[in-house]
Amino acid sequence: MGISVEQWVQKICAGDRRAIARAISSVERKEATSVALLRALFHQAGKAYTIGITGAPGAGKSTLLEKMATEFRRSGKRVGIVAVDPTSPFSGGAILGDRIRMQALATDEGTYIRSMATRGQLGGLAPTARDVALILDAAGCDVVFIETVGVGQDEVDVARLADATVVLVVPGMGDGVQTFKAGVMEIADLFVINKSDRPGAELIERELNMLLSAGTYSDVRRPPLVKTTATAGEGVPELCEELEKFRTATEGSPAGLNRRREHARLHLLELLRQRLFERVAEERIDMKQISEYVEAILARRRDPHSIVEEMLEESGVGSGRG
Amino acid sequence: MGISVEQWVQKICAGDRRAIARAISSVERKEATSVALLRALFHQAGKAYTIGITGAPGAGKSTLLEKMATEFRRSGKRVGIVAVDPTSPFSGGAILGDRIRMQALATDEGTYIRSMATRGQLGGLAPTARDVALILDAAGCDVVFIETVGVGQDEVDVARLADATVVLVVPGMGDGVQTFKAGVMEIADLFVINKSDRPGAELIERELNMLLSAGTYSDVRRPPLVKTTATAGEGVPELCEELEKFRTATEGSPAGLNRRREHARLHLLELLRQRLFERVAEERIDMKQISEYVEAILARRRDPHSIVEEMLEESGVGSGRG
Numbered sequence: 024m025g026i027s028v029e030q031w032v033q034k035i036c037a038g039d040r041r042a043i044a045r046a047i048s049s050v051e052r053k054e055a056t057s058v059a060l061l062r063a064l065f066h067q068a069g070k071a072y073t074i075g076i077t078g079a080p081g082a083g084k085s086t087l088l089e090k091m092a093t094e095f096r097r098s099g100k101r102v103g104i105v106a107v108d109p110t111s112p113f114s115g116g117a118i119l120g121d122r123i124r125m126q127a128l129a130t131d132e133g134t135y136i137r138s139m140a141t142r143g144q145l146g147g148l149a150p151t152a153r154d155v156a157l158i159l160d161a162a163g164c165d166v167v168f169i170e171t172v173g174v175g176q177d178e179v180d181v182a183r184l185a186d187a188t189v190v191l192v193v194p195g196m197g198d199g200v201q202t203f204k205a206g207v208m209e210i211a212d213l214f215v216i217n218k219s220d221r222p223g224a225e226l227i228e229r230e231l232n233m234l235l236s237a238g239t240y241s242d243v244r245r246p247p248l249v250k251t252t253a254t255a256g257e258g259v260p261e262l263c264e265e266l267e268k269f270r271t272a273t274e275g276s277p278a279g280l281n282r283r284r285e286h287a288r289l290h291l292l293e294l295l296r297q298r299l300f301e302r303v304a305e306e307r308i309d310m311k312q313i314s315e316y317v318e319a320i321l322a323r324r325r326d327p328h329s330i331v332e333e334m335l336e337e338s339g340v341g342s343g344r345g
Numbered sequence: 346m347g348i349s350v351e352q353w354v355q356k357i358c359a360g361d362r363r364a365i366a367r368a369i370s371s372v373e374r375k376e377a378t379s380v381a382l383l384r385a386l387f388h389q390a391g392k393a394y395t396i397g398i399t400g401a402p403g404a405g406k407s408t409l410l411e412k413m414a415t416e417f418r419r420s421g422k423r424v425g426i427v428a429v430d431p432t433s434p435f436s437g438g439a440i441l442g443d444r445i446r447m448q449a450l451a452t453d454e455g456t457y458i459r460s461m462a463t464r465g466q467l468g469g470l471a472p473t474a475r476d477v478a479l480i481l482d483a484a485g486c487d488v489v490f491i492e493t494v495g496v497g498q499d500e501v502d503v504a505r506l507a508d509a510t511v512v513l514v515v516p517g518m519g520d521g522v523q524t525f526k527a528g529v530m531e532i533a534d535l536f537v538i539n540k541s542d543r544p545g546a547e548l549i550e551r552e553l554n555m556l557l558s559a560g561t562y563s564d565v566r567r568p569p570l571v572k573t574t575a576t577a578g579e580g581v582p583e584l585c586e587e588l589e590k591f592r593t594a595t596e597g598s599p600a601g602l603n604r605r606r607e608h609a610r611l612h613l614l615e616l617l618r619q620r621l622f623e624r625v626a627e628e629r630i631d632m633k634q635i636s637e638y639v640e641a642i643l644a645r646r647r648d649p650h651s652i653v654e655e656m657l658e659e660s661g662v663g664s665g666r667g
Binding site: 062065069079080284288295296298302303318321323326327328331334 | 380383384387388391401402602605606609610612613614616617618620621622624625626630635636638639640642643645648649650651652653654656657662
């Protein structure tokens with residue numbers, strides 16, 4: 024970029040869109056300068072409300088996001104959107120009509136939209152999503168949405184960095200009540216039944232309420248349930264209001280503090296895990312030897328566990344135990 | 346268990362169901378003995394055909410799996426099923442009728458079914474799924490299925506351990522052609538259009554064929570496309586045949602060898618990453634200090650990156666660079 028990290032940080036904090044875009048690319052490509060940048064930006068951030076939003080493809084996440092962004096913009100808030108759903112219109116993977124609608128939002132000065140193409144990376148997409156959210160936070164976004172799809176590892180990881188997680192369900196789409204049991208119940212802070220004008224909306228609402236009653240929400244609030252019809256904008260102001268309520272309720276509470284503490288702890292350990300590997304892999308392990316090891320594994324002459332123990336010993340890390 | 350690792354391995358290789366179940370639990374709980382067990386089992390394994398099968402909730406994965414297992418059983422093969430889909434009937438998260446049907450399969454001596462509850466773990470579910478597949482391989486399963494849901498990190502990781510990956514799609518379920526673009530195209534070895542008697546089957550077939558033609562499949566086979574109606578068992582023999590064909594084609598080919606080489610390399614690096622963290626975290630880092638670091642992060646007195654660098658220096662790992 025030809026400028027110092029300090030200048031770069033200044034530009035980002037001033038909301039310079041090119042500087043922001045360049046910072047996100049730098050983080051995605053894991054450029055060496057990105058760490059210095061993130062360290063500096065960390066001290067400028069911490070004001071944004073980070074909201075994870077997840078749901079199956081076709082649940083209407085993007086339409087809802089667009090309406091929510093517009094609603095938050097109406098109250099003067101700056102909005103960032105990080106789309107990690109490969110099917111999202113924000114990621115450019117959608118039909119033209121959707122894309123044109125999103126374009127209107129994208130050209131608004133108070134909204135920053137970025138899609139991420141990091142699915143399938145070693146270590147998952149959450150670390151990058153977290154860094155991108157940090158950049159948008161430092162850039163002055165009051166609300167940062169992170170859009171994911173499904174109920175997999177990525178969603179759990181994103182829930183671990185978000186201040187609130189919204190789970191979107193729709194009537195009659197095959198993702199019946201059984202989907203919620205495992206995985207989703209524990210990450211949802213707020214449920215949305217979108218396309219609630221469709222048949223089956225009442226059934227799914229009843230099922231959800233049943234599950235929510237069965238769950239143990241003693242130390243945290245029971246997740247509210249909001250019905251929306253995103254295409255018509257119905258229920259969107261209520262949803263934004265619930266999100267604000269959730270923020271207020273958790274910001275000062277012991278449960279909210281514990282959550283942030285746990286998130287920070289997991290982040291620190293994950294970062295340690297990552298940097299440890301980078302350090303040792305770069306400096307102490309003969310990566311050329313890896314291919315010899317691989318051949319030994321393929322021939323079943325040696326098993327991976329014993330090789331790794333050997334690598335640890337040789338790198339000097341394994342010496343602690345003798 | 347009160348027996349030696351050698352005895353345990355013997356029992357597993359003899360197909361003792363209790364020994365197998367105990368081994369899987371040991372791996373899931375990351376018990377200390379599980380490493381010795383996996384090391385010994387590695388030399389007994391390598392004969393199974395590991396097949397990843399992925400698709401959205403409601404796509405009919407479990408029904409198809411049940412029919413495929415029955416088909417493989419008919420030709421005398423032993424079948425293992427590892428279900429990591431929280432919505433799967435195998436995981437107990439389904440309606441009663443499904444569960445009863447699966448029960449018939451579960452009581453068959455030549456079939457071993459196990460659901461995994463490891464979603465949300467640090468490092469993802471793939472490492473455990475791989476170990477479970479290894480156990481079933483050593484236990485004499487000729488085919489091991491790993492069932493996942495969606496297009497997230499878990500699916501990419503499972504594709505990296507499977508010999509073949511089957512991607513299931515269904516007509517008119519919102520996961521239109523745009524879903525395939527990112528993520529799925531690169532992991533699919535075989536596409537299945539399930540519920541192909543439904544309206545929209547031809548449309549999705551046309552779209553898929555278009556995408557497959559546009560892709561570059563120069564060094565590997567273009568993924569075949571099989572149409573099934575799992576509930577009626579239609580297309581299932583053809584699907585199993587295609588899977589056998591894929592195995593034969595890749596087993597001897599340079600592309601197939603490269604794939605196994607790359608999988609082994611990624612596995613080795615992931616294992617190194619994991620063990621490195623465990624070693625250093627256990628032996629060299631004052632985990633009590635972590636909570637102090639966390640408070641410093643929450644107060645924004647310090648950023649996570651600088652803390653991790655400090656931890657690396659203090660642990661002696663960072664000394665390489667000065």
